[in-house]
Amino acid sequence: MKHLKYILIFALSSAMGTLQAQDLKELMKENRENREANYAKWGPTSDHNGMGYVVRAGFVLGGTTPLPLPKEIRKINEFAPKGGFSLGIDGYKYFNTKWGLSAGLRFFMQGMRTGxxxxxxxxxxxxxxxxxxxxxxxxxxxxxxxxxxxxxxxxTYRVGARWTFNLGPYVSYWIYRDFDGEVFDGYLREGSPVGQKITIGADNPASYDFSDDMRHFSWGMEFCADFRIKKHLNVFGLLDWGMNDVFKSDFETVTFSLFPLYATFGMAYYY
Structure with missing residues (x-):
């Protein structure tokens, strides 16, 4: 009788374990089907393993900045991004529902004014x-x-069906580049900090132009976040962080490095 009791308990436990395993299997299958249905709803491709391209357009904000701020700059009075724009196309390839690779070509206009x-x-x-x-x-x-x-x-990495993140290197070529300005309300010590003092008033500022000393090429890292609002339509934010000085290596007037740091916000259409 005692042995029969143990046999019944073991059989009941096994049956419950089998039912739980089946329930878990069914739950996993249901979650997988829901996930696939969600991906199918938001696209951009039917099987998420295909190729396609993205057309992007956006406004560019940012500036050219030293990192960190040098001791010669005591106070920032003004920073005004020169509102530019960016227009381009990216090609993408998904290897599964999450991971992929993207490459693109974009035209941009960007700039800033600082005091x-x-x-x-x-x-x-x-x-x-x-x-x-x-x-x-x-x-x-x-x-x-x-x-x-x-x-x-x-x-490219997808978090769920609607969020996509991109991270990788970029290279830029500047067709046109301009770096100029003026100084006033102060004085210049010619040659060194103890040189002859030249007063420069606000009514007669002195100008400078270092445009010809700028590089044509820039490289850095790009981070982009896309959020899908329609099956083929995204809003995105993109950051290009330059890693090399905007000036040529033999330019010595500006004694610290300046790096381009620009963000783009806009819309993207997935094909």
Missing amino acids: AEVKNYNMAIVMGEDVVEGRFTGTDITETRMTGFTIPVTA
């Missing part, structure tokens, strides 16, 4: 017909403008 209080800031300024180099203390206004093309190559 800062500086001290002992190395500068080469135009005064009349002469170029005078030395250490400037006072107010500096800088404007930069760049136009060109960017080629990104990124890994």
Whole structure:
């Protein structure tokens, strides 16, 4: 009788375990089917393992900045991105429902205007017909403008059916680049911090132009986040973080490196 009791308990436990395993299997199958249905709803491809392309358009905001801020720059009085735009196309290939690869070509226009209080800031300024180099203390206004093309190559990762993230390197070529400005409300010590003092008033600013000293090529890392609002339509935010100085290696007037750091916000259409 005692043995029969144990046999019944074992049989009941086995049956319950089998039912639980079947329930778990059914639940996993249901979750998988729901996930696949969700991916099928949001696309962009029917099997999520295919190829396609994305057309992107957006507004560009950002600037060219030193990292970290050098001691010569004492205070930022003004920062105004020169609202630009970006238009391009990306090709993508998904290897499964999550991972893929993307490469693109984009045309962009970008720029900024900054105003800062500086001290002992190395500068080469135009005064009349002469170029005078030395250490400037006072107010500096800088404007930069760049136009060109960017080629990104990124890994693609999907989080659920609606979020997509891209990360990878890019290279840019600047067809047009401009870096100029003016200084005033201060003085220039010619040659060194103890050189001859040249006063520069607000009513007679001195100008500078380092456009010809800028590189044509820039490279860095790109991060992009897409959110699908329709099956083929996304909103996106994109950040291009430059890793090399905007100036040529033999340019010594600006004594610290400046890096392009620009974000793009816009719409993307998936095919």
